[in-house]
Amino acid sequence: MVGMSPVSRARKKSSLPAAPSVNGLFKDVLRDFSAVAAEPGPFDIDLLASEVVGQWRDVVVEDEPENQLGLELIAFAQRKITPGAAALLAALKVLAESEEERSAAAEALDVVLGRGIPEPEWAAEVGQVSVGECWRTGDVYGDESSLLCVFSRGDHSLGLLALLDFTEGGRVRDLVVIEEPHEVLAEMRSQVEEDGELVVLEKIEPADAHRLLVSGIEATDALDEPDVGEDYPRFHAIALTWARSLPEPSAAAPVAEWTAAQREEAVTRFLADTNLPDADAAREIATLLVDHGCRVEPANPLRVGPEKLARFLESLLDGEYELEDEDAVAPVVLSWASWTAARAGLSEVATAALLEEVTEYLGEYLSDDDEDEDFSDYLDGTESADEALEVVARRRFAVPDLSTVIGDEELTDLDPGDPEQRRLLVIGAHPEYHESLAAEEFDGADGLRLALETSIVDQLWDDEPAEVWTAAQNLLRQDLSREDVLDRLVTVLEGQLTETEEEDQLDYDLDAYRAALAEI
Incomplete structure (x- = not known):
């Protein structure tokens, strides 16, 4: 996106001396x-x-x-x-x-x-200018936009460039007067040619430019301590003066504040369209996302953009909201980004870029929120940015702890990616079997049950078949504990076992197993 103009083209600041009084x-x-x-x-x-x-x-x-x-x-x-x-x-x-x-x-x-x-x-x-073309460029999501208005006096032209921030109601974050506006416009066009799926450029009517510029300045000036660029005060007066030469500002579309019913409907649609394990936590966070959108952008609460979601995460870090389950933030926000991107009709490229940025923001959120949290043991480096959080959620459900105790032996920092060490973690979660295991007397129904649970954990880790994780998520939505969910999955797998021609060997039909999982 074209931001404020390069310093080489901005009007140089005059050296007004500091006054002692x-x-x-x-x-x-x-x-x-x-x-x-x-x-x-x-x-x-x-x-x-x-x-x-x-x-x-x-x-x-x-x-x-x-x-x-x-x-x-x-x-x-x-x-x-x-x-x-x-x-x-x-x-x-x-x-x-x-x-x-x-x-x-x-x-x-x-x-x-x-x-x-x-x-x-x-x-x-003084102040008398002719209005030239007005252009607007920005990111495809609508988070930020640069508004360029060209003004002339005789044969000389200057450009006024305003940086608009729509994550804060379209307020102006900076103002710059540009000596060569045609060069800035050429840069804008070049960026669209190079990155057309992420950058947009449009010529707008001067009346629309007037509305965006003046309403954006008013929104900034209404703040007690606005965060603005260093050039904002320098060019504030000239921006307001030249704006008076623009046609009367166009009327903004009327904005009707969403009702409680409309907000609830949006949350319900999101939950119905996504596959999130903890329905209560997902509803709480989705409700906050909708409320955030209504507050900062009442005209389009469900618009999605990386900066808009970053501001939401900042509000969580600042303690503006209290959450029942902070671990649910990452999967819910990432699902929200995907859902709202699809709703907005964003391209695959734009959606992928959005998810990549949001994943990065979530990483910062998680690291700030829990400095001891480390997900590297659950990833092998082959996952894309948008896959990583889903993989971690699935594998952490399969293997929530990396340390255990078996008998009198304490095992720490086990590698969950190693099947043998995963088996030890499964065994460690069942102390009722440790004595018989040590005596090598562990067989029969209990032995089969533990072997099947180990198989379920392996299937969840590898996501093969994928229906196991889908079934687990469906069960979690029924407010079942992890132990209850694993018990149900083991029962389904046990129901598919059949004896083979080899003695003491059991097998199952994969298609039938998938069908049984789909019925959960």
């Missing part, structure tokens, strides 16, 4: 405007005034309301009978951010001009 700041501002050439560049005044207004956002003065600094600067300039004061007031008459300040600057300019100071020749051109 408000009056010192005001004197520095007047000095900068006094130095403006008689015939400045086409956009020099707009940019300088925007820099000045941006400084006020960073100035905190004890016992001085910050929103009054603009009016104080205007009053300060009105008392000065100098060309610099006239230049400053002519610029603020257009670039000041509030109607009150713009009116005050116009009145103060009249006072200064009435004292014999000539009006700057460029005054009528």
Whole structure:
């Protein structure tokens, strides 16, 4: 996705000196405007005034309301009978951010001009721009978007680039003025050509650009401490000024907040379409996902994107919600990503990229949530990113512990990928058999039962046949314990055993076994 423009093309920040006091700041501002050439560049005044207004956002003065600094600067300039004061007031008459300040600057300019100071020749051109093309590019999911608007004055053009964050209601995260907008547009087109299944580019109507830009800035400014780029204050005033040259903003589509019934319906559909073992935990987390979507994006609560899910996981890490089963977060969120991607009609490439990023975020979530958790023993490195969590869930159900005690011997750090060591872990879970095993008197029905449970664990580990794990998940949804689930699976396998021609050998028909599992 095209983010903010390369530094080499962004308008360079002027070196406004730090002021030790408000009056010192005001004197520095007047000095900068006094130095403006008689015939400045086409956009020099707009940019300088925007820099000045941006400084006020960073100035905190004890016992001085910050929103009054603009009016104080205007009053300060009105008392000065100098060309610099006239230049400053002519610029603020257009670039000041509030109607009150713009009116005050116009009145103060009249006072200064009435004292014999000539009006700057460029005054009528400040803020006056012609609107060119507007383009929007972003990720295919709709998490973020870069809005490029081209503005011209005579033969000269600049671009205004705004970074929109739709994981936070479409607010503007940064603003940059671009000297070569045609080069940025060429980069946008190049990215679409190279990565068309993950990046989108569209030309939009200026009225739509007006709505996205101004509503995004308003959303950011409404926050107490917004997280914005360093250029945001510098170009804030110029963005609002040039936006006034755009056609009236288009009307946003009406947003009806989802009812409790609509939220519940979405959760129920998700659970019905996915195959999750713990229905209660899945419902709890899915409900939180729907509520999160309704809060941050009420117009489209079920839109899916890696950053949107990352913000959800951040809210879990920050303790905004209390979960009954935190171990269920990873499989539920990954299933949610797959389900919502299919619902949105995302391509296979986009879905795979989404799952890969979400899996990475989940890894960070799990590592932060439980630093001692390590799943490497359950993976062999051949799994894709989107398969890994499902494999871990299945194998951890088959082999939940890697240490056990058999008789008086404690066995630790066993390798669950080794069939013999897996068998030891199965034996360790049945202390009632340890004495007879040690005496080599373990046979008959108990011996068969333990052998069948070992076979079930092996089948779950290898996912062969896959119907064993599906049946286990169906049983888990019935609130059965792991021990009860294994007991049921052993009973199914035992029911399929038949004697072979070889003495003391048993076998089963695989197709019949699969059919029996499917009936669970």
